[in-house]
Amino acid sequence: MENEGCPCAGRDGGPKMTRQGFLALAATGLAAAIGAVLSASGLTYFISPAFGKDEENWIDLGPASDIKPGTPVKVDYVERRRDAWVVNEKRSSAWIATADGKEFTAFDPRCTHLGCPYRWDQARGQFLCPCHDAVFSGEGAVVSGPPPRPLDRYSVKIAGGRLLIQPQPQKGA
Amino acid sequence: MNQAFCRVARWVAERTGLDQVWEALFARKIPEASGIAAWLYTLGSASMFVFSVQALTGALLAMNYVPSPDHAYDSVKFISERVLLGSFIRGLHHWGASFMVVLVVLHLLRVYFMGAYKYPREGTWMVGVALLLIVIGLGFTGYLLPWDQKAYWATAVGTNIAGQTPVLGPYVAKILKGGSEMGAATMTRFYALHVLVLPALALGLIAVHLFLVVWHGISEPPSRKDDGGRP
Ligand code: FES
Numbered sequence: 001m002e003n004e005g006c007p008c009a010g011r012d013g014g015p016k017m018t019r020q021g022f023l024a025l026a027a028t029g030l031a032a033a034i035g036a037v038l039s040a041s042g043l044t045y046f047i048s049p050a051f052g053k054d055e056e057n058w059i060d061l062g063p064a065s066d067i068k069p070g071t072p073v074k075v076d077y078v079e080r081r082r083d084a085w086v087v088n089e090k091r092s093s094a095w096i097a098t099a100d101g102k103e104f105t106a107f108d109p110r111c112t113h114l115g116c117p118y119r120w121d122q123a124r125g126q127f128l129c130p131c132h133d134a135v136f137s138g139e140g141a142v143v144s145g146p147p148p149r150p151l152d153r154y155s156v157k158i159a160g161g162r163l164l165i166q167p168q169p170q171k172g173a
Numbered sequence: 174m175n176q177a178f179c180r181v182a183r184w185v186a187e188r189t190g191l192d193q194v195w196e197a198l199f200a201r202k203i204p205e206a207s208g209i210a211a212w213l214y215t216l217g218s219a220s221m222f223v224f225s226v227q228a229l230t231g232a233l234l235a236m237n238y239v240p241s242p243d244h245a246y247d248s249v250k251f252i253s254e255r256v257l258l259g260s261f262i263r264g265l266h267h268w269g270a271s272f273m274v275v276l277v278v279l280h281l282l283r284v285y286f287m288g289a290y291k292y293p294r295e296g297t298w299m300v301g302v303a304l305l306l307i308v309i310g311l312g313f314t315g316y317l318l319p320w321d322q323k324a325y326w327a328t329a330v331g332t333n334i335a336g337q338t339p340v341l342g343p344y345v346a347k348i349l350k351g352g353s354e355m356g357a358a359t360m361t362r363f364y365a366l367h368v369l370v371l372p373a374l375a376l377g378l379i380a381v382h383l384f385l386v387v388w389h390g391i392s393e394p395p396s397r398k399d400d401g402g403r404p
Contacts, residue, residue, distance in 0.1 A: 042262065045233050045258045085251035
């Protein structure tokens, strides 16, 4: 027993393949194939969240022609966000502005200072935040007050005359 | 290559006794049989293989499943439609469950008709019967979990059958349902049984069953007296 303690001892039958050796090999091969398929698919299932694409979540705000140039409008909407098998609904709003009726800008309705809702002052043509007296221009730039950056913007696109936004803030402008 | 493999194997063997375990489990003497009779001896191993597939796929499914009436159906749908390979894993678990019952029953029939349950293997047989009941319990509790029409009504029928038993029936049905109505408490109850209680019991009993199989050795195929004792 020179190969004592070696589980592979005596199970590979030299250079010529015996019937038993062949069957052992075939059984091992089959078991390995089944094991490989099982563990590969199980592993894929387990790590699949790593490859998942984030869904683009465009929200329809109605006809783009409703927004008149020079007067930003606060538009309310319901955001439906999919969380695996749950769909959450959130009420929210955005300020929509346009200079020419073709290019639109969507602002996050929270002031970039501490998150207060701001309003549009038509007479001054500026956004005013009541909390700490911030003033933003019609393009969202900080005119005066404590905000550290311009108003946050959302992605906007027009499809078939309808205005769509994607309400994840893109920092700054 | 083979040399290196042998060195690693010996290293492990000296520290764990794994080679003796291997010897006892896989290199043990088994009765000579050929043809269909030889294949019948594989039913036990086949059942155990399917059990391990069920354990693996079950653990994966549990990662995306919620045992609650307002989420169960949607989470199962999520697995089937949105998780990568989700329908494959769920399919394996679904078909594996049916196949498991078939295999276990065939295994029982083989043992019965070969008289392999007789002295000294009665203990193995009894543990085996307990395992059969556990497999059926796993099938019954798992059937409810997708919470579709079929699942709901099958469980309604199942618990009503339990309710028909004289005297104790209504209590048994209430215990199964976790209340007098089928609902959220039924799901969590079935889920706990399906993924915790029954698998744990099965694992323990499989260990005992396997030990007894190895301890007593496999019984010979029955032979006729009048043909000189040939199998
Ligand atoms: S929150 Fe708007 S100025 Fe402070």
